[in-house]
Amino acid sequence: MNVPFTKASACGNDFLIVDGADAPSDLHEFSKRICDRHNGVGADGVEWLFPAADADIRARLINADGSEAEISGNGTRCVAAYWLSQNAGSSVRVRTGAGVKHCVLTSRADSNLEFHFEMNMGEPMSYPEFELFLKSRTVKGTIVTTGNPHFVVFVNDFNFMWQKLGEEIQREKCFPYGTNVEFVQVTGESEIVCRFFERGVGETKSSGTGSCASAVAAIVSRAVKSPVRVHAQGGSQEVRWEKDVFLRGPAQIICEGEFYA
Numbered sequence: 007m008n009v010p011f012t013k014a015s016a017c018g019n020d021f022l023i024v025d026g027a028d029a030p031s032d033l034h035e036f037s038k039r040i041c042d043r044h045n046g047v048g049a050d051g052v053e054w055l056f057p058a059a060d061a062d063i064r065a066r067l068i069n070a071d072g073s074e075a076e077i078s079g080n081g082t083r084c085v086a087a088y089w090l091s092q093n094a095g096s097s098v099r100v101r102t103g104a105g106v107k108h109c110v111l112t113s114r115a116d117s118n119l120e121f122h123f124e125m126n127m128g129e130p131m132s133y134p135e136f137e138l139f140l141k142s143r144t145v146k147g148t149i150v151t152t153g154n155p156h157f158v159v160f161v162n163d164f165n166f167m168w169q170k171l172g173e174e175i176q177r178e179k180c181f182p183y184g185t186n187v188e189f190v191q192v193t194g195e196s197e198i199v200c201r202f203f204e205r206g207v208g209e210t211k212s213s214g215t216g217s218c219a220s221a222v223a224a225i226v227s228r229a230v231k232s233p234v235r236v237h238a239q240g241g242s243q244e245v246r247w248e249k250d251v252f253l254r255g256p257a258q259i260i261c262e263g264e265f266y267a
Contacts, residue, residue: 007030007266007267008264008265008266008267009024009028009030009036009040009264009265009267010024010025010028010262010263010264011023011024011040011047011262011263011264011265012024012088012259012261012262013047013049013259013260013261013262013263014084014085014087014088014257014258014259014260015084015240015257015258015260016080016081016083016084016212016214016255016256016257016258017080017211017212017238017240017241017242017243017255017256018210018211018212018238018239018240018241019050019078019080019081019210019211019212019213019214019240020048020049020050020260021049021050021051021052021053021078021080021081021084021085022040022041022047022049022051022052022053023052023053023055023084023085023088024052024053024054024055025054025055026054026055026056026066029054030267033054033068034068034072034073034074035072036267037051037052037054037068037069037070037072038068038070038071038072039267040052040265041069041070042070046265047263047265049070050069050070050078050081050204050207050210051067051068051069051070051075051078051081051206051207052067052068053065053066053067053078053081053082053084053085054066054067054068055085055088058101060099060101060106061099061100061101061106062089062093062098062099062100063085063089063098063099063100063101064100064101064102065081065082065085065100065101065102066103067081067102067103069204069205069206069207070206070207070208071206071207072206073184073205073206074103075103075154075205075206076102076103076104076153076154077102077103077104077107077153077154077215078213078214078215079125079127079152079153079213079214079215079216079217079218079253080212080213080214080255080257081214082100082102082107082109082125082214083109083121083123083125083214083253083255083256083257084257085098085100086098086100086109086111086121086123086125086257087119087120087121087123087257087258087259088259090111090114090121091119091121091259095111096110096111097109097110097111098111102153103153104128104153104154105128105153107125107126107127107128108125108126109123109124109125110123110124110125111123112124112254118258119258119259120256120257120258120259121256121257121258122254122255122256122257123254123255123256123257124252124253124254125214125252125253125254126250126251126252127152127153127214127215127218127250127251127252127253128152128153128250128251129249129250129251130150130151130152130218130219130222130247130251131150131151132148132149132150132151132222132223132226133148133149133150134148135147135148136148136149136157138157138175138178138180140171140174140175140178141174142171142174143171145159145171145175146159147159147160147175148223148226148227149185150218150219150222150223151219152215152218152219152222152251153215154186154205154215155181155183155184155185155186155205156185156186156187156188156215156216156219156220157175157181157185157186157187157188158188158190158219158220158223158224159171159175159187159188159189159190160190160191160192160223160224160227160229161189161190161191162191163191164189164191164201168189168201168203169203169208169209171187171189172187172189172203172209173203173208175187175203176203176205184205184206185205186202186203186204186205186213186215186216186219187202187203187204188200188201188202188203188213188216188219188220188223189201189203190220190223190224192224192229192230193237194230194235195230195231196230196231196232196233196234196235197230197234197235197237198220198221198224198229198230198234198235198236198237199237199238200213200216200217200220200236200237200238201238201239202216202238204216210240211238211239211240211241212238212239212240212241212243213238214243214253214255217236217238217243217245217253217255218245218251218253220236220245221234221236221245221247221251222245222247222251225247232245232246232247232248233245233246233247234246234247241255241256242255243255
């Protein structure tokens with residue numbers, strides 16, 4: 007069985023886009039195998055595409071470890087880029103596990119199939135600062151929901167094993183469905199730098215929903231003002247918070263191929 011795929015990346019957060027008609031019966035296990043960076047194609051997750059009655063397309067996200075997630079902001083943008091590489095238009099409505107997300111095209115570079123979108127991520131939910139009593143230390147953070155759960159920790163720098171701390175936070179029983187963890191350094195009145203440890207993946211170069219959660223937490227704490235420029239290892243995105251949160255950033259089609267299942 008040969009399964010066609012398209013690989014796309016949004017600020018280094020990479021995804022495989024596969025037609026749901028080609029989905030094998032072992033969807034979760036297959037997603038884990040194809041995402042393997044040594045024996046598979048390699049990706050942070052698979053966006054499986056299906057028809058939708060209330061949108062242009064429905065995307066079902068399976069993480070690299072085979073678990074399922076509600077949404078990826080960057081992954082949804084990759085789906086929108088894929089859709090516009092195949093269809094005419096200036097916007098894409100994507101049905102996700104966190105509702106329908108509207109991606110509006112702001113610019114396009116045909117030479118390298120790079121698309122830039124602004125996406126309405128919906129209204130976030132932010133909670134007061136929360137204290138976690140871990141085995142290794144006590145950590146203060148902000149819980150934010152942007153379609154999926156996040157725990158945002160403010161730091162002075164990244165000169166510590168933040169990956170190990172992120173993994174420890176994710177194991178806490180107070181997060182029964184797991185959580186994404188963001189470490190955030192404020193560098194200006196509208197600038198932050200982030201590191202991401204994502205549920206079902208681990209360390210990632212970027213995160214769309216994580217960028218939104220980080221910006222919301224920083225705005226709530228009055229450390230920055232909207233719009234916020236969010237810098238990560240894979241690139242930068244812009245988050246604007248009115249009532250809803252709006253995310254601006256790129257998505258690029260990388261390649262196409264077949265995976266020999």
